[in-house]
């Protein structure tokens with residue numbers, strides 16, 4: 001397939017090759033990124049991209065669905081099995097679209113919704129003002145306690161009682177601690193609100209048993225498929241049987257036209273991979289690596305929001321180091337360590353030049369890094385911070401990072417053995 005591309009479009013072929021080299025020659029710490037397996041990549045790059053399949057299995061608007069129906073049903077059944085959910089919709093194009101569809105299946109424009117504020121670790125689509133969710137709904141935002149960096153559930157409950165939102169959203173994009181979805185469910189129940197839980201970041205940890213599942217406590221659970229879950233880019237919704245019909249209608253025809261069948265095919269494969277003992281070990285190692293890395297970073301004088309991590313990500317508060325987040329992120333990138341600058345709770349600096357750095361372990365764990373390498377990465381980060389204005393030193397660190405990467409080849413060869421395990425469907 002690549003050689004056809006090489007012949008027809010040498011420019012794009014070369015750019016893909018360069019991106020593959022970049023992904024292999026650096027330590028990727030952006031906590032929402034990962035490497036998919038070759039099997040997922042193959043399924044995603046398959047002929048299913050050629051097929052229109054508006055509707056749902058058995059109820060399509062175009063003919064020729066003999067195979068697509070089987071694929072989508074397989075993906076749905078696998079999703080239901082790994083997340084222990086009544087119902088699954090695997091069509092959302094992304095996490096953002098999934099969230100909007102979830103909200104619109106439980107509330108109408110103009111209703112009040114409540115989610116975590118973006119600068120406190122929430123996602124845009126949890127009602128932040130520049131997002132459509134902040135424009136069409138009356139959005140109330142909760143925060144983390146600025147002293148602890150953690151949720152204060154009593155405060156969230158008080159806010160809920162005061163504003164009586166129709167929907168409360170739990171979940172985050174930059175929150176390093178466990179989230180108690182049971183309490184969120186209770187807070188919602190107490191005021192007669194619906195509970196939407198967004199596990200985009202931690203879905204893989206939920207499947208691997210490293211994080212509490214919101215499925216028993218939420219009306220709808222939303223997720224991406226490409227973060228810790230390690231599938232192709234996409235979104236997915238899970239819900240209780242009572243919400244199935246309206247939730248499906250909210251996705252199609254409410255939000256979308258034809259589903260991306262090639263993505264759904266890749267999601268089906270990723271869900272089979274997630275249902276293996278290997279994936280459980282992976283999730284455990286992601287959390288172990290984050291713990292070790294956070295401890296090493298604190299030992300090296302970094303402040304971490306909330307004082308550490310329970311999951312796959314860390315939020316560094318760089319004020320004590322006197323380095324703006326963007327400056328460190330860019331220096332790290334030159335040293336082949338890729339992260340993203342991020343706000344910290346109550347950040348005194350502006351959002352485009354915030355005081356924090358967000359890093360995580362999902363991708364480096366996929367390429368085989370364990371505790372020993374996690375410590376090395378923490379030391380590299382510290383050395384870059386110490387040499388922030390010394391380009392020669394940064395280049396030298398970059399060479400050492402490359403050497404480490406070369407010992408852990410990226411999963412071009414990365415196929416999770418299925419060990420003859422029985423298929424779910």
Ligand SMILES: *Cc1c(COP(=O)(O)O)cnc(C)c1O
Nearest residue numbers: 094095096123172173200201224
């Ligand atoms: C990444 C993320 C999303 C959005 O997913 P996209 O696929 O980028 O649209 C939604 N919610 C949370 C919590 C996320 O972290």
